[in-house]
Amino acid sequence: MSMLGRNPGEMPFLDHLEELRWRALWSLLAIVVGAIVGFILVDRMEAMTLLIRPIEPFLEGGKLKYLSPTDPFFVTLKLSLIAGLVLASPIVIYQIWSFLAPALMPSEKRVIVPALYMGVVLFLGGVVMSYKIVLPMTLRFTMGFQTEFLEQSIVIGPYMAMVTRLLLAFGIVFELPVVILILSALGLVTPEFLASKRRHAVAGITILAAVLTPGDVITVTLMMMAPLVLLYEFSIILSRVVTRRRRVAEAAAGAQA
Structure with a gap:
């Protein structure tokens, strides 16, 4: 124990x-x-x-x-x-x-444990999406400039640093629903707060996607923005479910007291 x-x-x-x-x-x-x-x-x-x-x-x-x-x-x-x-x-x-x-309270444990498993799936999903879609598109875009004047001599160190940053960045940002789910279970955020900050969240996601994807705004950046916006909306739904259960449990505990 x-x-x-x-x-x-x-x-x-x-x-x-x-x-x-x-x-x-x-x-x-x-x-x-x-x-x-x-x-x-x-x-x-x-x-x-x-x-x-x-x-x-x-x-x-x-x-x-x-x-x-x-x-x-x-x-x-x-x-x-x-x-x-x-x-x-x-x-x-x-x-x-x-x-x-x-x-932690038993009700909090019942939410956080499945959230941790979901986090593993989301992380792997972000890495796979980055490797299969975003990385090839980023390379095509960034290596398409000034090809008539420049000769490539790509060094292994900087290339691997760029690849690992991109893969890990996608994996980490895909953890957004898990973070919000845990915060909701602990009572630190509410679905009302998340919904009221939707425009701020979209603006932040746009900036984050532009920083993490050095590619064409219409393709690569939007390909990161779209799943992140969907994940944020999914997070609001999860927060509503968790918050509703937490409030019911608190009301029942108050009635028993």
Whole structure:
């Protein structure tokens, strides 16, 4: 049983710190193991090939360049660390959840646990959409300028940094419904507030999409805006459901009191 679930009189502050320390150590160990697995995936199992494949049509039969003898190793290492963080994220989230769960109400737990599973699906959906649709369109747009004057010499480091930023950005922003669902379950936001801020949300989504997608405004940026606006509307629906249940539970608790 977690220390947070005991009687407050039996919970010295140092016990909280001890539990937090162990959960942080388990999370760190998971990241290290994930990075080792990520290194194997990148170096031995075609993960690098998948990331390079979108730009291959533009290389005209050539290969990506590198400028330093250490570049291939450090690129592999950075990708391994990113893969390690992604692979270890379920364990890290579980450790955070185990530390915080005893302080939550049963009704809040019933909402947050499914939300975490939904978050995994949404993250993967954002990454797949970015890889299959947005990244190829971004490359076609950005590499179509001044081709009669410039000769390409694409370096592996900057290319991989751009690709991983784009994939992770889409994965993270697709977590919007999960964030709003959890905030609604905790009573920090309401569907009325979200609906009243719809225009502000659309403006913020437009700016975010323009920053994260360096491509044609009519195509690439709009392709990120459209799902984000839909996800925001979906978030309002989820917030209504969760808030209604929370208010019913609070009314029932008040009647019993």
